[in-house]
Amino acid sequence: MLDSSTIGNLLKGRRVLVTGAARGLGYDFAMSLCQAGAQVAMADILADTLEQSVETLRAKGYPVHGVVVDLADPESVRQCAAQAVQRLGGLDGLVNNAAITNSGGVGAQELEVAVWDRVMAVNVRGTWLMSAACQPALQASGRGAIVNIASDTALWGAPKLLAYAASKGAVIAMTRSLAREFGAGNITVNAIAPGLTLVEATEYVPEARHRLYHDQRAIQRDQVPEDVSGSVLFALSDLARFVTGQLLPVNGGFVFN
Ligand SMILES: NC(=O)C1=CN([C@@H]2O[C@H](COP(=O)(O)OP(=O)(O)OC[C@H]3O[C@@H](n4cnc5c(N)ncnc54)[C@H](O)[C@@H]3O)[C@@H](O)[C@H]2O)C=CC1
């Protein structure tokens, strides 16, 4: 959690949809957005975890709503966007954070086509469909912002994360195209590429890779979700109103853009 005096009322009254907000980085984004004064719709496929996370933030007095969604299902994505807009009374920001990896460290020979397809369906197609579904409401806001969560694996070349890294490369390319398409509606579209971050989902990552990241960073310590949230807030705020189509790596100085 960021120090609230640092972020103050940066996003006061802004209405933001965060996908994959039940846990991990997305949960920290949702909490940080609330601290900055935003109202947040938290979307996820993990219904039970989502309910708990929404309850936790509500107990702190934050205005959050839970929406269950499967980003691999185009109709579910449309319904999620519509529900978020309805419950928030409009939309100023979208954080495309939900994603899956081809976890388990599977190499190019062993990677299954079905796994590749699922990774692309959630990470790439889901990001496209959610962005498209939210565009009218974001445009109506007068200053909409989309933040796509990429990964430094797309820049570094991550062995045994082939499908995942490729999907994040696609997210970066899509960010640039959407920035040009949505610019006329005064919607900014940017990508943030975190480095390997300590969350439940990266517990499977071999110790050797955690150590490699740690040792190769300019700032030699482990990365935590709070290291990323500030950049998400910035990209959604008026401070970044003329920043669009850009990629911001947030990794303590592991790979440089
Ligand atoms: N943790 C890390 O080291 C890094 C993570 N990232 C990115 O950060 C984002 C968040 O990941 P983490 O917090 O690490 O993992 P996570 O697994 O905790 O979070 C992803 C969330 O997305 C949800 N999700 C998965 N499939 C979904 C679907 N079909 N529909 C709706 N929601 C779905 C999950 O239930 C989960 O809550 C992802 O985009 C990930 O690629 C990027 C770089 C490093």
Ligand SMILES: Cc1ncc2c(c1O)C(=O)OC2
């Ligand atoms: C090096 C590395 N290993 C595992 C993962 C990532 C990563 O950057 C990541 O972005 O999500 C899972």
